Amino acid sequence: MNTKLLMSAVAASFIALTGCASNPTNAQIGTATGAVLGGVVGNAAFGSTLGTVGGAAAGALIGNEVGKKR
Template sequence: MNTRLWIAAAAASSVMTLVGCAGTGPNQQLGLGVGAVGGALAGQAIGGNTAATVGGAAIGGLIGNEVGRNADQRNYNNNYRNNYYPYNGPSN
């Protein structure tokens, strides 16, 4: 029982560390959290042990983080880059 407690504490602290290191975009943070939870559930379903759950959470968090980062970058490009030179041309 003591080993399970230490493993759960290590998994929780690693997830909190990943969330704290997430980028500033809201989609990136949301993707990290959802990916970590989804990966943990998939790891538990596939492996059925703590190592598979922690590994699934780590892999899911990384994938969700990248998907969210790409969504934030796409939103940034659509909102700011199209209007980068709003007054480029002669004025009437």
């Protein structure tokens, strides 16, 4: 169990550090912002995991499109 936890932490750290390798584009920023805001709104509106995930997915799509246009 400890080995799986350690490997998960190492993988998450590697992914997080890899994301810092370059400056994000407007589309990437829009996707991340849209996913967070969509998840919050989906959770507030529906109060379930499905609402949160659906809101995050919809927000990511909308944020990506808005970010591409800038």
